[in-house]
Amino acid sequence: MNRFFAFVKKEFYHILRDRRTLLILFGLPFVQVLLFGFALTNEIKNARIAILDLDHSQHSRQIISRLLSSGYFRLEQQLDSYKAIEPAFRKGKVKMVVVFPARFTAAVAHDQRAQIQLLADASEQNTAISLTNYATNIIQSYSAELNPAGMNPPMQLDVQSRMVFNPELKGAFVFVPGVMAMVLLLVSALMTSVTIAREKETGTMEVLMVSPLTQIQILFGKVLPYLLLSFLNGCMIIVLGIHLLGIPLNGSLALLLAETLLFIFLALSIGILISTIADTQLVAMFASLLIMLMPTIFLSGFIFPVESMPKPLQIISNIIPAKYFIAIVKGIMIKGVGLQYLWKETLVLAGMSTLINAVSLRNLKTRLG
């Protein structure tokens, strides 16, 4: 056992003396959380809009004041004709234009239905969709108020959208579990595979193999420090998410930490698997980035929803570990559900770890010849 601790102590020397790596280890989650939580969010505040009011009625003024007091929109420009719309968009400042046609009030009075046009700058499609959704909601709630029970609504805008769990479309709710999965994978899989490959490259692995340390001791000695660091990292992201981004923790903290440990264990297993194949740090790094990081970002549902992918990609997404972890974290933190709803995902992660470790062990054995 003392031999093992001598080994683990050495690993900590490596980690603590490599300032750059240490900076990445603890700086990365900070930057990622801030970046995805604030900068890259889907949530919209004070989007600049323009208004073309050809009606100048009480209705139009009411709706405009509701839109502008919602906090989502800020009036950039009052337009006076349809011709002014295109230039307004071209300048790029305006994200959406709200148009009240000339006979708006008359249409409300006579036909019981009228049109409000929402034109959104679809070069930023996510923003466009969100903005029209917000505006539609505000307009519909106004029309509902005008409507005595049983009558046709005066203004018909058939938009069906219902958002559960995240009614305010908070971007952070979606991104933080994804960032967590990504950072943990990066730290665990990448760092372990690189540190093992480094020993092969410098020739120290030979000496370790000739020493009385067993292979299992060497692997665990490599992995243990990163298990601790990754877990610390995971906790840090959870704390940042809750206190900085206001994500709720509706479920059990103990369960969340246990699932995080399971995911870290899986990521470390992947790191070991890569290192049994890769002989140099460069290969280990590229293998980690290509087969782990890219699919995690694109196929786990982290940035693009799995439901909107083409069928083949949807099938591939089933082997991406992060997909299950993201589902688990969302389930625990936002929906507040327990293991009775998440046992399937948990089982998949545990199964993947077992499988990967079995393959690694086989690889190691064949290496010994």
Added chain:
Amino acid sequence: MDKAVSTDKLTKRFGDFVATNEITFDVAQGEIFGFLGANGAGKTTAIRMLCGLLKPTSGSATIAGFDVYRQTEQIKQVIGYMSQRFSLYEDLTVRENIRFYGGIYGLPKTELRRKADEIIQTLELGTVADKLVASLPLGWKQRLAFSVALVHDPRIVFLDEPTGGVDPITRRQFWDMIYEAANRGTTIFVTTHYMDEAEYCNRVSIMVDGRIKALDTPAAMKQAFGVDSMDGVFQILARGTSTK
């Protein structure tokens, strides 16, 4: 005589390729044994089998009396190993390297401290004991790597081209260390490319295409082949040509 290494028709095949072909030799305890051969002659495969890293295909071998098939754990405890790449951790200090390698061989704490002090004093590394190994000159690293390979007082130490890339004066100093270790009773099993180093060995073997073509003292070998240097012997055996 006490045998440090003893092999009998030791063979390793990789598919159809025979890397080492029925090699048979003995190395006595305390001997400096030179293991020569061109690149690809099978030296590394042989060493890996003797260190317990590779299972032989057939034949037998014992290291300090332990069987290479069944007693690899005991073998690991009594051998030391140093490669051309010196195998030190550059981001650890001199003292930490010594204590790490001592630690993985299970030396107790007090012994670790004593060993570290002793090595640092012998190598006159007092001023750099707490500096990172990365900052040391190559020759110092080499001597430190050798001392570290001996930190657990192994009965046999395998040196795989230990003097690669070092200047002649440093090589000479390194061989002084090898002699000292041999005088204390450690068996030295060394591979090298430098034929002048072969002259320093008690006995040498020359491997060609997986087989041991010659095994004797350098003097006897030179006489048998009628040349005046080990280089001449090597040219005749390894390349099938004479330098004369």
